[in-house]
Amino acid sequence: xxxxxVLAFAALVSLSxxxxxxxxxASRTYVSFPTVKVGRxxxxxxxxxxFGPEAASGLMVSxxxxxxxxxxxxxxxxxxxxxxxxxxxxxxxSRAGRHTCSMTVTSLGQGMVTVSFEGQAE
Numbered sequence: 001x002x003x004x005x006v007l008a009f010a011a012l013v014s015l016s017x018x019x020x021x022x023x024x025x026a027s028r029t030y031v032s033f034p035t036v037k038v039g040r041x042x043x044x045x046x047x048x049x050x051f052g053p054e055a056a057s058g059l060m061v062s063x064x065x066x067x068x069x070x071x072x073x074x075x076x077x078x079x080x081x082x083x084x085x086x087x088x089x090x091x092x093x094s095r096a097g098r099h100t101c102s103m104t105v106t107s108l109g110q111g112m113v114t115v116s117f118e119g120q121a122e
Contacts, residue, residue: 025113038122
């Protein structure tokens with residue numbers, strides 16, 4: 001009986017010490033733009049949602065979207081549980097060929113999600 005009480009206490013302690021986190025998820029992790037003529041533009045957005053029970057704090061957004069892409073976002077310092085923010089990328093190629101970029105949303109110690117964008121220009 002004493003052994004069961006110790007096991008129950010250990011389980012209770014380990015469950016209460018389990019870290020509660022935000023769970024960031026993207027509506028899509030890959031966006032392929034349609035073929036665009038050089039000089040024309042196409043824009044697309046992706047939603048980032050916090051499915052966790054706690055706020056995702058210390059949000060940082062980094063991107064590799066240069067030259068043929070421009071990026072904006074609404075993912076600022078904190079994303080409450082159940083809330084979403086948007087990543088929007090505008091593809092406006094200046095030269096023909098295949099172009100790529102990515103955006104990553106990171107929460108301090110609570111994970112990250114990356115979205116890749118690809119376009120073809122003629």
